[in-house]
Amino acid sequence: MSETFTKSMARNIFYGGTVFFFLLFLALTFDTQSVLPKRDNRAAITPAVVHGKNLWETNDCIGCHTLLGEGAYFAPELGNVYKRRGPDFIKAWIKAQPTHAEGRRQMPQFNFSDSDLDDLVAFLKYASEINTNHWPPNDEG
Ligand code: HEC
Incomplete structure (x- = not known):
């Protein structure tokens, strides 16, 4: 050699x-x-999911939140929010904003109709069922 x-x-x-x-x-x-x-999870894309995604985009939720890691780090990750909070909490939460809670970051009021809220929840449910290999790694995103 x-x-x-x-x-x-x-x-x-x-x-x-x-x-x-x-x-x-x-x-x-x-x-x-x-x-x-x-x-x-493409099989789960219904017209409600499509409309929910449209609301998600036109209201700039991603300007504060992340969805499966993409977005801004001002507010909690929402890819698994459906699993951690469930549909009723999410709708009540969005309706109740802003909380004006002392020392907490605030989320604006969007004045969504009930059917818009249902569609947003449908979109977040769809997102939570994408197989991401267990990411984000904990329930709180
Ligand atoms: C201006 C920034 C901002 C925008 C825009 C915004 N959010 Fe939020 N959101 C927040 C903050 C801050 C919190 C956490 C507040 C707290 O914990 O007191 C929050 C919390 C939430 C929660 C509860 C999360 C949890 O883990 O309990 C949901 C659901 C949510 N937002 C959905 C949305 C949706 C859907 C949109 C778009 C329509 C949106 N947000 C737009 C700032 C924002």
């Missing part, structure tokens, strides 16, 4: 490594894409 590390050895490691990791990247991409339909 040669004692020196030649240019051609370096080149072979570079090309070999590049090809290996590129193929690994393709395989993992393919794997992710093939399991996604089973994990992303």
Whole structure:
């Protein structure tokens, strides 16, 4: 075995490594894409969920909250709020804002109708049932 590390050895490691990791990247991409339909809860998307998502976007909930980690860090994570609080609490909470509780951050009043609140809850229920490999790691988001 040669004692020196030649240019051609370096080149072979570079090309070999590049090809290996590129193929690994393709395989993992393919794997992710093939399991996604089973994990992303797309079968549960109803017109109510779509409308709830629209309300979520047009009222800028994400300007304060995160949803599955994406968004702002001013207010609690809501990806699993349906599981931690349930539908009745969520509706009552949104209706009762702002709380004006001393020393707590405030959430605005949105004046949603009851059917809008039902649709927002439907969207949050859908989000809570996406298979995220148990993320966020605890109930409080
Ligand atoms: C201006 C920032 C702001 C916006 C915009 C906002 N929120 Fe909030 N939200 C908060 C804060 C702050 C809290 C926590 C308040 C507290 O704990 O006293 C909160 C709490 C909540 C909770 C209760 C969470 C829990 O764990 O109990 C829900 C549900 C919620 N928000 C839903 C929404 C929805 C839906 C929207 C959009 C329609 C929205 N929020 C928009 C600031 C905001």
